[in-house]
Amino acid sequence: QNKSFKPDLAIANSNFTADLLRSEYGYKTKVIYPSIEFDKKTPVSPRNGSILMSRVSVVKGYDRLEDIAKSLRNLTFDVIGYQDHAVPSPPSNVTLHGPQTGDLFGNSSMYLSPFRTETYGMMMVEAQYAGVPVIASNLCAVAHDELIQYGYAVDHPDDINEWTDKICRTLMESNADISKVRSFFDNRHSPMNNAQLLVDACKGL
Numbered sequence: 001q002n003k004s005f006k007p008d009l010a011i012a013n014s015n016f017t018a019d020l021l022r023s024e025y026g027y028k029t030k031v032i033y034p035s036i037e038f039d040k041k042t043p044v045s046p047r048n049g050s051i052l053m054s055r056v057s058v059v060k061g062y063d064r065l066e067d068i069a070k071s072l073r074n075l076t077f078d079v080i081g082y083q084d085h086a087v088p089s090p091p092s093n094v095t096l097h098g099p100q101t102g103d104l105f106g107n108s109s110m111y112l113s114p115f116r117t118e119t120y121g122m123m124m125v126e127a128q129y130a131g132v133p134v135i136a137s138n139l140c141a142v143a144h145d146e147l148i149q150y151g152y153a154v155d156h157p158d159d160i161n162e163w164t165d166k167i168c169r170t171l172m173e174s175n176a177d178i179s180k181v182r183s184f185f186d187n188r189h190s191p192m193n194n195a196q197l198l199v200d201a202c203k204g205l
Helices: 015-025 064-072 121-131 138-143 160-172 176-187 191-203
Strands: 010-012 030-033 051-058 077-084 095-098 110-113 134-137 153-154
Touching: 010 015, 015 030, 015 138, 051 064, 064 077, 064 095, 077 176, 110 121, 110 160, 121 134, 121 176, 134 138, 134 160, 153 160
Parallel strands: 010 030, 051 077, 051 110, 077 095, 110 134, 134 153
Antiparallel strands: none
């Protein structure tokens, strides 16, 4: 990266990214979260079915998913999205589906995100909005942006026992008040609010 280039203002999609831009490049930053027009008719998904993860990738933590699945043979895991590398022989309770469209969360009991780095995490937001709890690495935006409103953050992502403990705990818990979860994300990702934040940021230049 060209560290000699210095914009008047860098718009960041999370506090985590903003902190990185300030510390690494000395940029002046403003956090504006991604705008999302949530479908208000989206039903709350029933908490049954498989455990969902997106993308076969080292960065996304697919190898951790395989270790978790091997420890929880009685549960099923579905992985959607592109594959960054070949998977010769996934565990018998893991199914790789490739890219998917439509209702991604309707048959999911929870969404798993054992990532190693993530600038924000849109799938985590969308899962919670659909009433699906999220269990994710306590890193990046999860640690800096209160991203988990329904579910758990895993403090030691390489500790498979911590993942399995929080998965089992989540399966035994009752549903959360999704109206509060949705209100939080509606406010954070409102296109109208974000447009005003951008206007105000430009006025200050």
